[in-house]
Amino acid sequence: MTTNETKPGLAAILAAPTLDADMKKIADKVLRQERLTPEDGVALFEKGEVGFLGALANHVRERMHGNKTYFNRNFHIEPTNVCVFTCKFCSYSRLYKHREEGWELSIDEMLDIVKKYDGQPVTEVHIVGGVHPKMNLDFFIELIRKIKAHRPDLHIKxxxxVELDYMFRKAKLTTAEGMRLLHEAGLQSMPGGGAEIFHPDVRAQICHDKVDGEGWLDIHRTAHQTGMVTNATMLYGHVEAYWHRVDHMEKLRQLQDETHGFNTFIPLKFRNKDNEMAHIPESTIIEDLKMYAIARLYMDNFPHLKAYWPMLGRSTAQLTLSFGVNDLDGTIDDTTKIYSMAGAEEQSPSMNTAQLAMLIRQAGRSPVERDTVYNEIRDYSEVEFSEEELMN
Incomplete structure (x- = not known):
């Protein structure tokens, strides 16, 4: 499905006599639904104009999803920001020897966060944080079981x-054994964090001491084999070259061919506030939009492309909906600190359902609430909201 608005734009761009011959060949591949090569991916970064990339990515997005833009009602729990690893891009964590500067939540404190949402129609709790040596596999199995006992319908992602690799190694379990125990306790899916850039040369510069790219891929492969769906991310806009980005996406695409277990790909913008890479300029909005568009074109076997609106800011997130994105994550909760501490646009990242639905509608898209695995819950295209709902 392609809207009347985008048809002329795409046709005009492809017919332009100034269009680079390589870009024309790649566009023809996309329109024929042929897979792009790594060489095509690099060429798009090097030669693709933002208007061309946006029109082509929007064509793919609307062919796959029409005008729908998904969101869910979720909240985050961040057990700790104390961490044994020293990622140079991280503004969030505190080393264990400086743990008094961070926070450590008990199981009861995390259950209290879950109970805050009793009676509210949230569908997902997202649990992610630092790698704390005392928060081991048994600790999190107990947490998951207690959440499930309190609210069985809540999807636990x-x-x-990175967290799982440390947990399993400390417990002296294989990845398959550890994943099975968590799944049996009630873990239903995984986020995609910790991927950064897979290539070892880049990881050596930015996150040398945590699980490597092959280890990350193996953990997600095992999660898929265990019966869980997962997401995938890529941290872009720091020391990597374009070919590193394409290499990263290619590895994800190959694993998706093998397992079909990924829901969503999420490019994550590097933010440079208060970390060891603060000297590196952040990518521009134009570069961000190109990244999303190329991701949509290259990741042909990923059903969804997500822009994490708290990190990009609301206006840029709206723009991404014309550059291949069909998901803006969720309503979230104002306790989310991972990106706000790094200088993200949204320092208090929380929107209610009415606000998020209107954000999507203002961009000319149809907001559809989903659950974690993309079952549609409600279409908000025609829902009327009160002034109070939009202000709260």
Missing amino acids: GFTA
Whole structure:
């Protein structure tokens, strides 16, 4: 499905005599639904004009999803920002020896956060944080079981591959054994954090001491084999080259061909506030939009492309909806600190359902509430909201 608005734009761009010959060949591939090569991916970064990329990505987005833009009602629990690892891009964590500067939540404190949402129609709790040596596998299994006992209908999405790698190694379990125990306790899906850039040369510069790219991929492969769906991310806009980005997406695309277990790809913008990479300029909005568009074109076997609105800011998130994005994450909760501490646009990242639905409608899209695995719950295209709902 392609709207009347986008048809002329795409046709005009593809017919322009100034269009680069390589870009024309790539566009023809996309329109024929042929897979792009890594060489095509690099060429798009090097030669693709933002208008061309946006029109082409929007064509793919609307072919796949029409005018729908998904969101869910979720909240985050961040057990701790104390961490044994020293990622140079991180503004969030505090080393264990400086743990008095951070926070550590008990199981009861985290259950109290869950109970705050009793009676509210949230569908997902997202649990992710630092890697704390005392918050081990048994600790989190107990937490998951207690959440499920209190609210069985709440979908639990939790733990990056970085957290899981540490948990499993400390418990002296294989990845398959550890994943099975968590799944049996009630863990239903995983977020995509910790992927950063897979290439070892980049990881050596920005996150040398945590699980490597192959380890990340293996943990997600095992999660898929265990029966869980997961997301995938890429941290872009720091020391990596364009080919590193394409190499990262290619590895994800190959794993998706193998397992079909990924829901969503989420490019994450590097933010440079209060971290060891503060000297590196952040990417521009134009570069951000190009990143999303190329991701939509390249990641042909990923059903969804998500822009995490608290990190980008609301206006830029709206723009991404014309550059391949069909998901803006969720209503979230104002306790989310991972990106606000790094200088994200949204320092208090919380919107209610009415506000998020209107944000999507203002961009000319149809807001559809989903659950974690993209079952549609309600279409908000025609819902009328009160002034109070939009202000709260």
